[in-house]
Amino acid sequence: QVQLVESGGGLVKPGGSLRLSCAASGFTFSDYYMSWIRQAPGKGLEWVSYISSSGSTIYYADSVKGRFTISRDNAKNSLYLQMNSLRAEDTAVYYCARGVTAWDYWGQGTLVTVSS
Amino acid sequence: DIQMTQSPSSLSASVGDRVTITCQASQDISNYLNWYQQKPGKAPKLLIYDASNLETGVPSRFSGSGSGTDFTFTISSLQPEDIATYYCQQYDNLPRVTFGPGTKVDIK
Numbered sequence: 001q002v003q004l005v006e007s008g009g010g011l012v013k014p015g016g017s018l019r020l021s022c023a024a025s026g027f028t029f030s031d032y033y034m035s036w037i038r039q040a041p042g043k044g045l046e047w048v049s050y051i052s053s054s055g056s057t058i059y060y061a062d063s064v065k066g067r068f069t070i071s072r073d074n075a076k077n078s079l080y081l082q083m084n085s086l087r088a089e090d091t092a093v094y095y096c097a098r099g100v101t102a103w104d105y106w107g108q109g110t111l112v113t114v115s116s
Numbered sequence: 117d118i119q120m121t122q123s124p125s126s127l128s129a130s131v132g133d134r135v136t137i138t139c140q141a142s143q144d145i146s147n148y149l150n151w152y153q154q155k156p157g158k159a160p161k162l163l164i165y166d167a168s169n170l171e172t173g174v175p176s177r178f179s180g181s182g183s184g185t186d187f188t189f190t191i192s193s194l195q196p197e198d199i200a201t202y203y204c205q206q207y208d209n210l211p212r213v214t215f216g217p218g219t220k221v222d223i224k
Binding site for chain 1: 150158166171212216
């Protein structure tokens with residue numbers, strides 16, 4: 001069965017960095033676009049970034065452009081999100097999800113807290 | 117960006133009731149709209165894609181309709197396990213996909 005498992009979240013100070021990972025299994029990872037979506041505590045959903053199946057096409061939300069970098073390693077069935085210059089407003093649960101127009105599988109999420 | 121609004125923001129209904137949620141886009145998005153269910157502490161789950169298509173494995177009491185700017189999501193007979201927040205999401209202007217603010221559904 002399809003599984004997406006995020007890791008790498010935690011507490012970080014403003015201005016700090018964090019790298020999230022998402023381990024995929026149960027499907028041919030290299031065939032699918034993948035996305036990161038986040039949800040601030042008690043708030044709604046916000047798309048963050050997506051990457052094409054080959055990694056050649058990448059897009060970011062304006063709120064993270066220039067600070068976050070999405071990447072993937074198809075040999076390792078893994079998706080990544082490098083987050084730099086973190087701000088308090090980046091505090092959220094970060095989900096990796098399969099797809100780009102509709103997300104049919106999601107991970108359980110990893111909490112990123114940006115606080116001094 | 118395309119703005120999505122949902123109404124109501126919350127509702128309480130009895131088991132067996134018909135529940136309807138509306139979602140409105142700030143511009144024509146054709147049928148590029150999906151619906152998700154999110155239970156507390158869990159990841160969202162895709163229920164309806166392309167406005168009216170039921171995702172595999174989703175109970176048939178869930179349905180969606182609409183096109184253009186106005187969309188409707190319906191639970192034909194509310195069940196206790198349907199307690200959740202429901203989100204619409206448009207993908208008309210990739211990559212700038214946006215979600216509605218959500219509708220929280222409770223049991224009366």
